Amino acid sequence: MRNRLLLCCIFGLATLVTVAQDTSRIKRDSTRTRRGGGMSAIFSDSTALTSSDYQLKIENSYVVLDNIDNKSELGIGIDLIVAKLADSDSVLSVLKDNVLNNSQALNLRNLQVFRTLLQNIQTDLRAHRKLLDSSETKLNNLRNNLATLRSDTVLRQLMRDSLLRIQFAPQLKDMREAWRSSTRHLRESLATINLLQTHTSANAITTSKLLDKVNNLLNTSATRIFGKEYNYLWEKDTLDISAATRSSFYKAVRGERKALDYYFKDSGNKRLFLLLIGILFFIWIFRSIRALRRLNGMGAIREMEFVYLPSGYIVSSFVIMFSIAPLFDLHAPSAYIESMQFLLLIILTIICWKKWPRRLFLYWIAMVLLYIFFSFAHHIIDPSFWQRSWFIILNILSVVFGWLFLTRLKENLHLRGFLRFVIILHNIMNILAIFFNLFGRFSLAQIFGHAAIFAFTQAVGLAVFSKICMEAILLQIVTSRIKRGVTTHFEFQHVLTSFRRPVLFLVVILWLIVFTTNLNIYTTVLNGLIEFLEAPRSIGNASFTIGGILLFFLIIWIAHLLQKYVGYFFGDTGNDDEISNKGQRSRLLIARLILLCLGYLLAVAASGVPVDKITIVLGALGVGIGLGLQNIVNNFVSGIILIFDRPLQIGDVVEIGDKSGRVREIGLRSSTLLTQNGAEVIIPNGDILSQQIVNWTLTNSQQRLEIDLTVTGNTDMEVVSATIKKAILQSKYIVTTREPQILFTKVMEDGFELKAFCWSIDVAKSAEARSEILLLLHKQLGAENISVSF
Numbered sequence: 001m002r003n004r005l006l007l008c009c010i011f012g013l014a015t016l017v018t019v020a021q022d023t024s025r026i027k028r029d030s031t032r033t034r035r036g037g038g039m040s041a042i043f044s045d046s047t048a049l050t051s052s053d054y055q056l057k058i059e060n061s062y063v064v065l066d067n068i069d070n071k072s073e074l075g076i077g078i079d080l081i082v083a084k085l086a087d088s089d090s091v092l093s094v095l096k097d098n099v100l101n102n103s104q105a106l107n108l109r110n111l112q113v114f115r116t117l118l119q120n121i122q123t124d125l126r127a128h129r130k131l132l133d134s135s136e137t138k139l140n141n142l143r144n145n146l147a148t149l150r151s152d153t154v155l156r157q158l159m160r161d162s163l164l165r166i167q168f169a170p171q172l173k174d175m176r177e178a179w180r181s182s183t184r185h186l187r188e189s190l191a192t193i194n195l196l197q198t199h200t201s202a203n204a205i206t207t208s209k210l211l212d213k214v215n216n217l218l219n220t221s222a223t224r225i226f227g228k229e230y231n232y233l234w235e236k237d238t239l240d241i242s243a244a245t246r247s248s249f250y251k252a253v254r255g256e257r258k259a260l261d262y263y264f265k266d267s268g269n270k271r272l273f274l275l276l277i278g279i280l281f282f283i284w285i286f287r288s289i290r291a292l293r294r295l296n297g298m299g300a301i302r303e304m305e306f307v308y309l310p311s312g313y314i315v316s317s318f319v320i321m322f323s324i325a326p327l328f329d330l331h332a333p334s335a336y337i338e339s340m341q342f343l344l345l346i347i348l349t350i351i352c353w354k355k356w357p358r359r360l361f362l363y364w365i366a367m368v369l370l371y372i373f374f375s376f377a378h379h380i381i382d383p384s385f386w387q388r389s390w391f392i393i394l395n396i397l398s399v400v401f402g403w404l405f406l407t408r409l410k411e412n413l414h415l416r417g418f419l420r421f422v423i424i425l426h427n428i429m430n431i432l433a434i435f436f437n438l439f440g441r442f443s444l445a446q447i448f449g450h451a452a453i454f455a456f457t458q459a460v461g462l463a464v465f466s467k468i469c470m471e472a473i474l475l476q477i478v479t480s481r482i483k484r485g486v487t488t489h490f491e492f493q494h495v496l497t498s499f500r501r502p503v504l505f506l507v508v509i510l511w512l513i514v515f516t517t518n519l520n521i522y523t524t525v526l527n528g529l530i531e532f533l534e535a536p537r538s539i540g541n542a543s544f545t546i547g548g549i550l551l552f553f554l555i556i557w558i559a560h561l562l563q564k565y566v567g568y569f570f571g572d573t574g575n576d577d578e579i580s581n582k583g584q585r586s587r588l589l590i591a592r593l594i595l596l597c598l599g600y601l602l603a604v605a606a607s608g609v610p611v612d613k614i615t616i617v618l619g620a621l622g623v624g625i626g627l628g629l630q631n632i633v634n635n636f637v638s639g640i641i642l643i644f645d646r647p648l649q650i651g652d653v654v655e656i657g658d659k660s661g662r663v664r665e666i667g668l669r670s671s672t673l674l675t676q677n678g679a680e681v682i683i684p685n686g687d688i689l690s691q692q693i694v695n696w697t698l699t700n701s702q703q704r705l706e707i708d709l710t711v712t713g714n715t716d717m718e719v720v721s722a723t724i725k726k727a728i729l730q731s732k733y734i735v736t737t738r739e740p741q742i743l744f745t746k747v748m749e750d751g752f753e754l755k756a757f758c759w760s761i762d763v764a765k766s767a768e769a770r771s772e773i774l775l776l777l778h779k780q781l782g783a784e785n786i787s788v789s790f
Contacts, residue, residue, distance in 0.1 A: 049154065049157075051167065053154070054154070054158055054164060054168060055168070055171070057152070057154045057155065057158070058158075058168060058171045058172070058175060061149055061152070061155060061175060062171075062174065062175050062178055064145060064149055065146075065149070065175065065178040065179055065181075065182045066178060066182075068142045068145060068146060068182040068185075068186060069178065069181050069182040069185055069186075071138065071142055072139065072142060072182065072185035072186045072188075072189045073185070073189070074135065074189055074192060074193070077131055077135075078131070078132075078135065078192070078193075078196070081128045081131065081132070081196060081200075082196065084124060084128070084266070085128070085196070085199055085200065085203065087262055087265065087266070088121050088124070088125075088203055088262070089203070090258075090262075091117065091121070091258060091259060091262040092121070092203060092206050092207065092210070094254075094258045094259070095114055095117070095118065095210055095259065096206065096210060098110075098114070099114065099210050099213050099214055099217070100210075100213065111214055111217050111218050112218070112333065112520050112523070113259055113260065113333045113335065114210075114214050114259060115211065115214045115215065115218065115523065116263075116332070116333045116523070117259040117260075117262065117263055117333065118207055118210055118211040118214060119211065120263065120266065120267075121203070121207050122204070122207050122208070122211065124266070125200055125203055125204045125207065126204075128196075128200050129197070129200050129201075129204070132193055132196055132197050132200060133197075135189075135193050136190070136193050136194075136197070139186060139189055139190050139193060140190075142186055143186060143190070146182065146183065146186065158172075159172075228439070228440045228441065230383070230388075230440040230442055231440055232438065232439055232440055233385070233388055233389070233392075233437065233438045233439075233440075234438075259333075260333060260335050260336070263332075263333060263336060264336070267329060267332075267336070270328050270329050273328060274321050274322075274324075274325055274328060275321065277320070277321060277324070278317045278318060278320060278321035279317070281316075281317045281320050281321075281472070282313065282314065282317040284472070284476075285309060285310065285313040285316070285317070285472060285475065286313060288310075288475050288476055288479040289310045289313065289475070291479050291482070291483065292310075292475075292478070292479055292482060295482050295483070297478065297479070297482035297487075298310075300478050300481075300482060300487070301474070301475065301478055303489075304474055304478075304492055306471050306474070306475075307355055307467060307471070308351060308355065308464065308467060308468050308471060309468065309471040309472060309475055310475065312351050312355075315347050315350050315351045316351065316468045316472075318343075318344075318347045319344065319347055319348065319351065319461070319464055319465055319468055320465065320468065320469075322340050322341075322343050322344035322347065322461075323344065323461055323462060323465040323510065324465075324510065325337075325340040326340075326510055326513045326514055326517075327509075327510065327513075332517075337514055337517055337518070338375060338454075341454065341457065341458060341461075341514070342371075342375075344457075344458075344461045345368050345371060345457055345461070348364075348460065348461055348464060349364070349365070349368060351464070352364065352464070356412055357408070357412060359408060360405070360408040360409075360412055363401055363404050363405045363408060364405065364460070366397075366401045367398075367401055367402070367405065367453070367456060367457060367460075368457070370394060370397060370398050370401065370453055371453050371454070371457050373394055374394060374398075374449055374450050374453045374454075375450070377390075377391055377394065377446065377449070377450075378446050378449075378450045380442075380446070383442050388437055388442060391433075391437055391442075391445065391446075391449065392434050392437055392438075394449065395430040395431070395433050395434045395437075395445075395449055396430075396434070398426070398427075398430045398449070398452065398453055398456075399426075399427045399430045399431065402423050402426050402427050402430075402456060403423075403427060405423065406419075406420060406423045406424075413460070413463045413464075413467075414463045414464070414466050414467040414470070415462070415463045415466055415504065415507065418459065418462075418463070418504070418507065418508075419459055419460065419463055422455055422456060422459035422511070423456060423459075425452070425455065426452045426453070426455055426456040427452075429448045429449070429451060429452035429455075430448070430449060430452050432448050433445040433446075433448040433449040433452070436448065447518075447519060447520060450518060451515065451518035451519045454514065454515070454518045455511070455514075455515050455518070458510075458511060458514050458515075459511060462507045462510060462511055463507075465507070466503045466504070466507050469499075469503050470496055470499060470500075470503065473495070473499055473568065474492055474495065474496070476568075477492075477495065477568050495568060498564070498565060498568075499565065499568075502561055530547075532546065533545060533546050533547030533550065534547050548606075551603070551606050552603045552604070552606070553603075555599055555602055555603035555606055556599055556600065556603050558599065559595055559596055559598070559599020559600065559602075559603070560596070560599070562595050562599070563591075563592035563593075563595040563596050563599075564592075566591055566592060566595065590643060590644070593640070593643055593668070596668075631684070631686065632669070634686040635668075635669045635670065635684045635685045635686045636668055636669060636685075638684075638685035638686045638688065638689045639666065639667060639668040639669060639670075639671075639685040640668070641685075641689065642666055642671065642685055642688065642689070643666060647693055647695065647698075648663055648666075648688075648693060648695050648698070649663065649666075650663050650664070650665065650666060651663060651697070652695055652696070652697045652698065653695075653696040653697050653701070653763045653764055654673070654693055654694060654695045654696065654697075655693070655694035655696075656673070656683060656687075656688055656691055656693055656694075657687075657691045657692075659673055659675075659681050659683065660673070660675065660694075661673035661674050661675040661676065661679075661681060662674045662764060664680065666685075667685075668685075669684065669685065670682050670683060670684050670685060671683055671685055671688060676767075696763040697763060701761070701762050701763050701764070702735060702759050702760060702761065702762075702763070703759070703760045703762075703763040703766050704757055704758070704759055704760075705757070705758050705759070705760055705766060705769060705770055705773070706755060706756075706757055707755070707756040707757075707758075707770070707773060707774070707777075707790070708753075708754075708755055708790065709724070709753070709754050709755070709756060709777070709788055709789075709790060710751065710752075710753050710788065710789045710790075711724075711751045711752050711753075711754065711781065711786055711787070711788050712748070712750045712751035712786070712787045712788075712789075713750065713751060713785055713786045713787045714751065714784070714785070714786045715749075715750065715751065715752075717744065717752070719784070720742075720752060720754075720786065721742045723780055723781060723784050723786065724740070724742055724754075724756055724777060724780075724781070725739065725740045725742065726780060727773070727776040727777045727779070727780035727781070728740045728756065728758050728773055728776065728777070730776050730780075731769060731772045731773050731776060732772075733760055733761055733762070733765055733766075733768055733769030733772060733773075734758050734759065734760065734761065734769060734773070735758075735759040735760070735761055738758075738759045740756060740757060740758040741756070741757040741758075742754055742755075742756055742757075743755045743757070751787075758773070774790060
């Protein structure tokens with residue numbers, strides 16, 4: 001009994017202790033909850049990840065690894081860099097050997113070729129460096145993505161749990177393979193990029209060093225070529241060049257050939273672009289000729305001064321292609337220019353075989369042969385007495401045939417003034433070459449003789465090129481007119497005069513590029529010109545460059561040329577009698593306005609003028625408008641309203657105030673009316689919008705004619721009315737779908753007084769319509785024994 005009581009007491013005491021501990025714990029938990037930790041404990045995420053969560057994470061990781069693996073591929077651009085670096089290594093080794101160890105054997109031509117090639121290599125290396133740096137940045141980003149994936153906690157938990165590894169064993173195997181592939185490719189790509197960057201930097205250092213050396217040699221070469229290189233021609237040649245020196249000369253020639261091979265291989269894309277231009281020109285002319293033949297319009301071009309088109313449009317495409325070749329590579333070596341020029345000479349010989357008079361063509365053949373001889377003579381390393389003598393003979397023959405060619409120009413070639421200047425310059429340079437050769441300056445003689453014959457042949461080629469351009473423009477105009485159904489003659493000499501100046505500007509630029517290249521001064525002149533044009537200058541707080549200003553005005557000039565001549569390419573020669581589609585003329589007007597606006601915006605952007613400076617100018621302009629430019633701005637805005645609102649269009653017959661006529665032109669400031677007596681009335685656009693406008697041709701060109709008649713000899717109203725209607729409808733100027741209306745105004749004993757109303761087809765020919773109707777009425781009523789008076 002005692003024992004049982006003792007056990008009950010112990011159990012009760014233990015229960016009380018347990019309850020007291022639970023109560024104390026509950027109090028502590030409630031205290032924590034009141035202190036702010038309770039809400040987070042209640043809403044804490046204690047849910048374990050499920051199998052679907054692990055599966056989704058594996059899929060996302062696999063996608064990331066596959067993306068890293070794919071983007072780790074370097075692409076074709078890096079492959080091209082590898083190939084170009086290998087080529088540049090080969091060329092730089094040859095140039096390094098020549099420039100550093102064989103500089104005494106290098107002439108001016110070698111140095112010019114080397115400098116051009118080194119500049120091109122330097123440009124390529126900068127492009128390589130830019131591409132390599134961007135590729136490295138992309139690969140580093142991929143590496144960061146890989147590092148982020150490596151530190152993912154879910155994947156770590158998945159790899160630590162053996163049960164989960166067993167469950168997702170196939171997926172994890174694929175992910176491991178993707179991991180190995182992506183990391184390997186990424187590592188290999190980064191290593192390749194780093195090697196190429198090192199290679200590029202090494203080549204850049206070598207190129208820069210060689211270019212400095214070549215520039216120093218060029219700076220000192222002027223003294224060498226102007227100095228006495230050989231004995232006077234009448235003196236005995238006492239110079240004896242050793243075998244080692246001769247070997248050095250040939251080594252320099254081989255270096256030049258190696259450099260040219262690299263250039264021709266590196267500039268293949270430029271020749272492809274030239275070929276594309278030739279193909280586009282061929283397609284343009286071919287389509288025009290085919291359209292003319294389809295529309296039986298070939299007779300429209302027989303009276304024009306066509307020489308090379310349309311019969312020679314295939315070879316003409318080659319002339320265009322080879323003539324503009326210098327524009328697509330302003331730093332080309334002279335050998336590249338020579339090759340393009342030689343191909344042009346072959347094409348010119350083909351195209352001019354049946355186009356020129358026989359004697360002029362024979363003189364041209366002689367100049368082509370002289371060009372070939374001068375090209376070989378330009379590579380003479382150590383001239384002997386007989387070689388120098390033959391070179392003088394070539395100079396003399398070049399002067400003779402150049403003068404004979406000049407005497408036979410007459411009407412057979414375009415740009416005769418330009419050709420006359422070039423041929424005279426050619427003769428003077430050959431005379432100077434003879435003088436230099438006699439006094440031992442053989443390098444100068446080579447340069448002057450080669451540049452002279454080159455200037456001559458290129459000028460002839462450019463003359464043919466300009467003529468082909470003119471004929472292509474005329475062909476386009478004629479084709480567009482025939483397509484529109486316009487067969488009337490137009491004054492094509494006016495069109496040629498309009499295009500002659502821009503074509504001549506292009507011809508002179510092309511000729512100067514090639515001429516200075518052959519004189520070996522092109523790079524020096526171009527660098528000096530660029531330095532002068534790009535030098536920063538300032539007036540007050542405004543900074544500018546001469547080049548920016550010239551570029552600004554050049555773009556504006558081109559925009560004005562385009563807006564002025566764009567109509568010609570659609571067959572619109574500005575002749576008022578040829579206006580058949582007012583909508584097309586209005587669209588051309590809008591196109592001109594758009595060209596002008598784009599030209600001015602592009603000019604401002606290209607000139608580099610800061611926008612804040614433009615804002616200041618516009619503010620000053622606003623003050624000027626308020627003071628005295630109201631009328632100018634009023635006319636300008638009114639011109640834009642006329643262009644887009646179109647209350648009148650080009651070709652409309654209108655009455656504005658006391659002026660009437662056909663709208664010939666709508667400009668931004670004023671518009672021009674052509675009256676019936678041939679006067680051109682210029683009206684400010686603001687005055688046009690401020691007055692009432694009577695537009696006879698806004699929706700149609702018909703006009704009602706009113707004719708007063710007195711008829712005697714017949715009192716039958718039906719017979720008289722029918723006879724008059726029949727006579728009126730016989731006119732070709734009358735709308736036959738609208739029956740004439742006859743109103744009798746007075747009845748007499750032997751006749752009537754009446755009014756006849758009819759509709760003329762064209763308001764501009766209402767006078768012709770009235771005249772023809774009167775003649776028809778007199779003839780028709782006379783045949784019915786009816787007398788009529790008007």
